[in-house]
Amino acid sequence: MNYLTNESIDYFFKLLCIEDSNVEKKTVFLHQYIYETFGNFRSTVDIDIFEKYVTVKDNQRIICTYEIQLDSLITSLYRDSMGFLLLFDITNKS
Numbered sequence: 001m002n003y004l005t006n007e008s009i010d011y012f013f014k015l016l017c018i019e020d021s022n023v024e025k026k027t028v029f030l031h032q033y034i035y036e037t038f039g040n041f042r043s044t045v046d047i048d049i050f051e052k053y054v055t056v057k058d059n060q061r062i063i064c065t066y067e068i069q070l071d072s073l074i075t076s077l078y079r080d081s082m083g084f085l086l087l088f089d090i091t092n093k094s
């Protein structure tokens with residue numbers, strides 16, 4: 001299902017997840033939220049887009065999150081975002 005071509009979507013929410021590079025907590029968090037499972041991950045340089053469709057009071061909503069690791073693309077993806085998740089490792093003092 002593609003949110004850009006699906007006319008039954010009543011609301012669309014775009015969230016960005018921001019964290020330090022080489023930290024996999026964001027990927028694990030998003031994968032658990034969207035797919036309700038944990039997986040094995042390795043650090044990559046790319047963009048991952050996660051979509052979750054939910055129905056609230058008979059209205060279908062999509063929550064679309066972007067995992068970004070390329071600095072050159074971050075500013076273009078900030079545009080039209082409704083919020084962000086800031087994830088960090090409290091055990092890492094740097």
